Amino acid sequence: MFRAGYLARKAGQLALTLFAVVTFNFVLFRVLPGDPLQLIARSGHLPPEAVARLRALFGLDRPLLVQFWYYLRNLSHAQFGFSFTYRRPVSSILAERMTNTIILLGAATVFIVLLGVGLGVFAAARRGSRADSGTVVTALVFWSLPTFWTGMILVFLLGVWLHAFPISGITTPGAVYSSWFDQTGDVVSHIFLPTVTLALVDIGQFILITRSSLVDVLTEDFILTAKAKGLSRRNVVWRHGVRNALLPVITASALYISLVVGGAIQVETVFSWPGIGRLIYDAVLRRDYPILEACFLIFAVTVILANLASDLLYQVLDPRVREA
Amino acid sequence: MRARTVAALLMVALLVLTGCTRSAKSGSTSLRVGWSSEPDTMNPLTTYSTEAQEVLQLVYDKLTEYDSSLKPEPGLATSFEYSSDGLSITYDLRDGVKWHDGQPFTSADVKFTFDLIHDQNLSEYGQWLTDMTSVDTPDASTVVVNFSKPQAFNPGLSIPILPEHIWSGKSAEDIQKFANDQPVGTGPYTFVQWKQGESLTIKRNDSWWGPEPAATQVIFVLYGNEDVMAQALKAGEVDVLTEVPPTIWDGLSGVDNVAAVSIPSFSFHHIGFNMSTDPKSQGNPLILDRTVRQALAYALDRNQLVQLALAGHGQPGSVLLPPAFGKWQLKIPADQQMNANPDQANQMLDAAGYTDTNGDGVREAPDGSPLEFRLIAIESTTVDVRAAELFRNAAAKVGIKLDLQTMDENTLGKTVYNTTDWDIFVWGWDSGVADPDYMLGIVLCSQIGGNNDIYYCNKHYDQLYDQQATTVDEAARMNIVHLMQQDFYDSAGYIVMWYQDKLQAYRTDTWTGWVQTPGGMVFNFTRDNYLNVTPVAA
Numbered sequence: 001m002f003r004a005g006y007l008a009r010k011a012g013q014l015a016l017t018l019f020a021v022v023t024f025n026f027v028l029f030r031v032l033p034g035d036p037l038q039l040i041a042r043s044g045h046l047p048p049e050a051v052a053r054l055r056a057l058f059g060l061d062r063p064l065l066v067q068f069w070y071y072l073r074n075l076s077h078a079q080f081g082f083s084f085t086y087r088r089p090v091s092s093i094l095a096e097r098m099t100n101t102i103i104l105l106g107a108a109t110v111f112i113v114l115l116g117v118g119l120g121v122f123a124a125a126r127r128g129s130r131a132d133s134g135t136v137v138t139a140l141v142f143w144s145l146p147t148f149w150t151g152m153i154l155v156f157l158l159g160v161w162l163h164a165f166p167i168s169g170i171t172t173p174g175a176v177y178s179s180w181f182d183q184t185g186d187v188v189s190h191i192f193l194p195t196v197t198l199a200l201v202d203i204g205q206f207i208l209i210t211r212s213s214l215v216d217v218l219t220e221d222f223i224l225t226a227k228a229k230g231l232s233r234r235n236v237v238w239r240h241g242v243r244n245a246l247l248p249v250i251t252a253s254a255l256y257i258s259l260v261v262g263g264a265i266q267v268e269t270v271f272s273w274p275g276i277g278r279l280i281y282d283a284v285l286r287r288d289y290p291i292l293e294a295c296f297l298i299f300a301v302t303v304i305l306a307n308l309a310s311d312l313l314y315q316v317l318d319p320r321v322r323e324a
Numbered sequence: 325m326r327a328r329t330v331a332a333l334l335m336v337a338l339l340v341l342t343g344c345t346r347s348a349k350s351g352s353t354s355l356r357v358g359w360s361s362e363p364d365t366m367n368p369l370t371t372y373s374t375e376a377q378e379v380l381q382l383v384y385d386k387l388t389e390y391d392s393s394l395k396p397e398p399g400l401a402t403s404f405e406y407s408s409d410g411l412s413i414t415y416d417l418r419d420g421v422k423w424h425d426g427q428p429f430t431s432a433d434v435k436f437t438f439d440l441i442h443d444q445n446l447s448e449y450g451q452w453l454t455d456m457t458s459v460d461t462p463d464a465s466t467v468v469v470n471f472s473k474p475q476a477f478n479p480g481l482s483i484p485i486l487p488e489h490i491w492s493g494k495s496a497e498d499i500q501k502f503a504n505d506q507p508v509g510t511g512p513y514t515f516v517q518w519k520q521g522e523s524l525t526i527k528r529n530d531s532w533w534g535p536e537p538a539a540t541q542v543i544f545v546l547y548g549n550e551d552v553m554a555q556a557l558k559a560g561e562v563d564v565l566t567e568v569p570p571t572i573w574d575g576l577s578g579v580d581n582v583a584a585v586s587i588p589s590f591s592f593h594h595i596g597f598n599m600s601t602d603p604k605s606q607g608n609p610l611i612l613d614r615t616v617r618q619a620l621a622y623a624l625d626r627n628q629l630v631q632l633a634l635a636g637h638g639q640p641g642s643v644l645l646p647p648a649f650g651k652w653q654l655k656i657p658a659d660q661q662m663n664a665n666p667d668q669a670n671q672m673l674d675a676a677g678y679t680d681t682n683g684d685g686v687r688e689a690p691d692g693s694p695l696e697f698r699l700i701a702i703e704s705t706t707v708d709v710r711a712a713e714l715f716r717n718a719a720a721k722v723g724i725k726l727d728l729q730t731m732d733e734n735t736l737g738k739t740v741y742n743t744t745d746w747d748i749f750v751w752g753w754d755s756g757v758a759d760p761d762y763m764l765g766i767v768l769c770s771q772i773g774g775n776n777d778i779y780y781c782n783k784h785y786d787q788l789y790d791q792q793a794t795t796v797d798e799a800a801r802m803n804i805v806h807l808m809q810q811d812f813y814d815s816a817g818y819i820v821m822w823y824q825d826k827l828q829a830y831r832t833d834t835w836t837g838w839v840q841t842p843g844g845m846v847f848n849f850t851r852d853n854y855l856n857v858t859p860v861a862a
Contacts, residue, residue: 048774049445049496057500085364086520088503097521155552160559168556173523174354174543269548274521278548287734 010311014304021300022075026068028296029289058084058290071293080294085286090294093279098298100170101275104191105264108198113253116203117242120210124245125237127215135207143204151197151270158193165193168272194271198264202256209252214245247318254310258303353859355539355835357846358553358562362546366518367504368484369440369447374847378566379544380484381851382526383424384509387415387434387467387480392839392852394758396478400429400485400510401467410474410796417465421533423487424514431461436488438469438479444496448756452479474794476801477759485510512537512855522546537855539835557582557829564830564838566847570637570707573827581833586637588647589826590843593708593752595620595715595819598744600779606745608697610689615676616724617816618662622672623722624715625664630822633710637827641820643809644763648823648842652760652802654809662816669722680723687723696725697747700739703730708750711821715750740777750821751777758849760805764789767812780817836860 055061058081059070074081080090123135159167166172170190177183217223218241226240265277272278276295283291314321363376368384371377389399401415421429440446442453455475460468469479487508494502507515512534513526527541545562547553554572556562558579568576568584577584597617598607610616626640642661645653662668673679678687678695687695701712709730716726726748731739739746756762765771768789769781788808795801812818826844835857838845845853 050447050450053496053500057497082501086503087365087367087370087501093520100521152551155555160555163559166561167559168547168552168561169522169545171522173356173545174525174541270552272522272546272548272552274519274546278521 010308014308017304018301021304022072022297023068025293025296025300026071029292030064030067057087058082075297080297081290083291084288085283085291090290093291094276094294094298097274097276097279100273101264101268101277103170103187104194104267104273104275105198107191108195108202109253109256111195112199112203113206113249113256115199116206117210117249119203120207120249121214121237121242123207124211124214124218124241125233127218132211136211139204139207139211141204142200143208145201147197147201147264147266148270150201151194151267154193154197155270166190167193170274194267194273197267197270206249206252209248210245213248214241217241217245220244243317247314250310250313250317254306257306258299353538353540355542355564355854355857356562357542357544357564357566358547358556359544359566360547360550360553362521362544363518363524365503366507366515367499367502368486368507369449369499370502375544375566378847379515379524379526380507380509381511382513382542382854383507383511383515384484384486385511386482386484387417388478390481390758390850390852392841392850392856394841394843394848394850396481399480400434401480404478404480406474406796410794411472412468412470413475413478413480415467415469415480417467418533419465421510422531423489423510424508424529425487425490427487427489429485429487429510430464431467432464433488434467434485435459435461436492437483437486440486440491441483444499446496446499449479449483452477452482474796476793476795477757477761481759482757512851513542516541534855538858539854542854554829557831560831560834562831563834564846565828566844568827568829570635570827573637573829574635576829581831582829583832583838584827584829585838585840585845586825586827587840587844588639588842589824590646590648590755590758591752591826592641592644592646592823593711593750593821594641595624595821596740596749596751596778597817598747598778599781599817600744601781602744602779604744605779606743608747610693610695611697611747613676614816615672616678616695617819619669619672619722620715620719620724621662621816621819622665622669623718623724624819624821625718626821627664629711629714632714633707634822634824638822638824641822643813643820644766644818645760645805645809646755646763646823649755649758649760650842652805654806654813656810656813662813666718666722673722673724678723685720685723686725694725695723696727699726699728699748699750700736700746701728701730701750702733702736704732705752707824708752712750744779749777752824758843761793764792764805764808767817778817780812780815782811782815785811833860 052061059067071081078091080094082088083090083093086093119135119139123132126132155167158164166189171183171186175186177186218237223236223240226236231240264275265281267273268275268277269281279291280295282288283295359375361373361375363371363379364373365371365376366380368380371380385400387399387401388396388404391397400421401417404413404415406413415434417431417434423429438453438456438459441449442456455471455473457470457472460470462468490508491499505518512529512532514529516525516527518524523546524544525541528537528539530536545556547556550569550572553562553565554568554576557565557576573584573586576582597611598605599612600607601612626642630636630638630640639647640663642656642663643654647653673687677690680687681692682688689695699712699716701708703709712728716728719726736749736751740749740751753763753766766775767778767780767785768776769783769786772779772781785808788804788811792801792804792808795804826847828845828847830838830845836859837857839853839856841848841850841853843849
C-alpha cells in the first residue's frame with residue numbers, strides 16, 4: 001500500500017526532527033533564568049562542600065557542551081538522568097505518572113471522539129433543523145467553558161454538596177480493598193469527575209469539526225447519485241458521507257492524542273490527579289531540568305508519531321493523497 | 325430503547341461501585357493530613373522540604389524532642405547533661421529500643437550518625453556539629469559528645485538518629501544518590517508507602533518505646549491546589565491541613581465541623597537593602613547611607629501593611645526574631661520603633677542634606693544624584709507584590725522613588741545572591757529550627773555567599789553571635805540575643821514587614837486534642853500533636 005521511497009523519506013524527516021527537538025530541548029532549559037540549586041542552597045546553612053557535591057551529582061559543574069554530550073549518551077541508553085527534586089532516576093518517576101495520565105485521558109479521548117463524531121453526524125444529517133442548531137449552540141457553549149472553572153463547579157456540586165464522588169486523587173488514600181472489584185470501583189469513582197470535565201470542555205470541537213466537514217460532503221454530486229440509486233438514508237450518510245468527511249477529524253484526533261501524553265495540566269491540578277501534566281508544572285517551578293527534558297522529549301516524539309500515523313491513515317482513506 | 329437500558333445499567337453499576345468505595349474508606353483510626361506540596365526524598369540527610377521533615381520526624385527519633393509547647397522532652401535519650409565547662413554533653417540512652425527492622429539500637433548508632441554528618445559535612449545538620457571534636461561511647465547506653473567550644477544549642481534536638489547497619493559504608497556521593505525508599509528508624513511510626521504525586525502512608529510502630537499514639541496510621545494526601553484541598557476538608561476527605569492561604573482560610577472559618585486557626589509563626593517577610601561595600605558593587609551607593617534606610621523604615625506603616633497586604637493575618641514586623649520565639653524575641657516599645665512616621669523620615673532626610681533641588685518630587689543627594697532605587701519582588705507571591713506597591717507609595721511620600729519590577733523566585737534568588745546588580749528586594753525567611761541561632765545567623769559576615777542576602781557585615785554583631793552560640797546559661801544567652809536584635813534593627817539592613825500567622829484548619833468531628841503550638845499544630849518542630857490527638861467519640 002505504501003511505497004518504500006515514501007516511507008524512507010518519512011523516516012528521514014522523523015530522525016532529523018527528533019535530533020532538532022533533543023537539541024532545542026537541552027538548550028531551552030539552560031537559557032532559562034534561575035539556578036536549580038539556588039533555592040535548595042538558600043533553605044538552610046548548607047555547607048559549601050554539600051552544595052559542590054550536589055552540583056557534581058547533576059553534572060552542573062561541567063561545561064555546557066560536556067553536559068550535552070552526557071545528555072545524548074544517556075538518551076541512547078534510554079536514560080533521562082537524575083531528577084533534581086526527587087534525586088532518583090527520571091525514568092522511574094515518569095513511568096508511573098505516564099500510566100496515570102494515559103488511564104485518565106485514554107478514557108476521555110475514546111469517549112470524546114466517539115460521542116463527538118456521533119453528535120456531529122447527527123447534526124449534519126439534520127442540517128438547518130432545530131436539532132442541528134441546538135447541537136451547534138450547545139457545542140459552542142461547552143467549547144467556551146474554562147476547564148479549571150468547570151472542574152471546580154463539578155467538585156463543588158457533585159463532590160462537596162451531593163457527596164456523590166471523591167474529588168481528588170486516583171484511589172482513596174489508605175483504603176484496604178477486599179477484592180479486585182472494590183479496587184476498580186474506587187478508581188472508577190475517582191476517574192468520573194475528571195473525565196466528565198474533560199469531556200464537557202473538549203467534545204465541542206469534535207462535534208463542530210465533524211458537522212462542518214460532513215455538511216460539505218453531503219452537498220457533493222456523488223451523494224445525490226447515491227440518493228438517486230435509492231440507498232437508505234443511513235447508508236448515504238455513513239458509508240458515502242462520513243467516510244469522506246473523516247479526514248479533518250483524524251487530524252484533530254492526532255493532535256488530541258499528543259495532548260494525552262502531555263497531560264491535561266488543568267484537570268490534573270483540579271482533581272489532584274498524579275499525572276504528567278502536574279509533574280511538568282511542578283518541575284517548571286522547581287527548575288527540575290531532567291524531568292522537563294524527558295517530558296518534553298516524550299511529548300515531542302508523540303506529536304511526531306501521531307502526525308506520522310495520521311499521514312499514513314490519510315493514505316489509506318483518501319486515494320487522491322496516495323496518487324500524489 | 326436499547327440505548328436507554330444500557331445507560332440505566334451503567335448508572336446502576338456506577339452507583340454500586342461508588343457505594344463500595346464508601347465502605348472501603350479507611351476507618352476513623354487513620355489520621356489524614358492534607359498538603360499541597362509533597363516531599364522530595366525520604367533521605368533525611370539530603371532532603372530540603374518541610375514535607376519530608378514532617379514525615380521523617382515520625383519515622384526517626386532524635387535524642388531529645390520538642391514537646392507541644394516547644395520545651396525539650398526526652399527522646400532516645402532519657403536525660404542529658406552538660407559538663408561543667410560546657411564542652412561536652414552526656415546523653416543517657418533508653419534500653420531495649422529496636423529499629424523498625426528488629427535490630428537493637430545502641431550508642432554506636434548515635435556515634436555513627438554524628439560522625440557521619442560531621443566528617444562528611446553532610447546536610448544542614450552539619451551546622452550543629454561544626455565544633456564537634458569527638459563522640460565517646462563508654463557503654464551501649466551512654467553517649468558523650470565533645471566540642472571545642474561550649475554549645476548553647478543541644479544538637480540532640482535536631483539530628484535524627486540513623487541505623488548504622490543500614491547507612492554504614494556509604495560515601496558522601498552514595499548518600500547523595502540514596503533515595504532511602506524504605507526508611508528504617510526507631511520512631512513511633514514505620515514507613516509503609518509513598519505513592520508519588522498522590523499520598524504517603526506511615527503506620528503505628530506497636531513496639532515503640534513511648535505511649536502508644538491513637539492513630540493507627542497517618543496518611544499525607546497531596547492536593548493539586550489549595551482550593552480543592554479546602555473543599556476536601558469540607559467534604560471530610562482529610563482531617564487537618566498543614567497550611568492554608570489567607571483567602572481560603574477566610575472561607576473555612578464558620579464552616580460546620582471545621583476549625584480554622586491562626587497561630588504565630590517562625591517566619592517573616594522583609595525588605596532587604598543591598599549593603600555590599602565591594603567597590604565593584606552595581607547597587608546604588610546611596611542605599612549604603614543608614615539615614616536613607618532608616619527614613620524608609622520610618623516612612624512605611626507596618627500596621628497598614630498587615631491589614632492591606634496580608635488581610636490582617638499576621639503581626640507588624642520589627643526585629644529579626646518572629647513572635648513564635650516567645651521571650652527570645654526583643655520587644656521594642658511602639659513609640660521607639662521606626663514605623664509609620666513620615667514626618668520623622670522627612671526631617672532625617674532634610675537634616676542629612678537630601679533635598680528636592682529640581683522640584684521633580686524626588687530628593688537629591690548633595691552631589692545631585694536622585695534618591696531613586698530599583699525594587700524587586702516575587703511575582704507569584706501576591707502579598708509581597710502588594711507590599712512592594714505600598715512601600716513604593718510610602719517612599720514616594722517622603723521623596724524617594726522606587727521602581728518596582730517583579731520576577732519569579734528563582735530569578736530573584738539568582739539576582740540577589742549571584743550579583744550585586746540590585747538595590748532593594750522583598751522576600752521572606754522561615755526559621756529552620758526552634759532556636760534563635762538560625763535566624764540570627766542569616767546576616768553574619770561569614771554568611772555572605774551563603775544565606776546573607778544583603779551583604780551586611782558587622783564585626784561587632786558577629787562577635788555577639790559567636791558569644792551567644794557558646795553561652796549555655798539561658799538568661800545570659802537571652803541578653804546577648806536581645807542585644808543582637810537591637811543592633812541589627814538599628815542598622816535598618818532589613819525592614820521586617822510582618823510576621824505572618826501560620827494558617828491551618830482541622831475537622832472537629834474526627835480528631836480532638838490539637839494543641840496550638842507556636843509555629844503550628846503540624847508542620848512544626850514538634851511531632852507531639854500527631855502522637856497526642858484522639859478520635860472524637862462517636
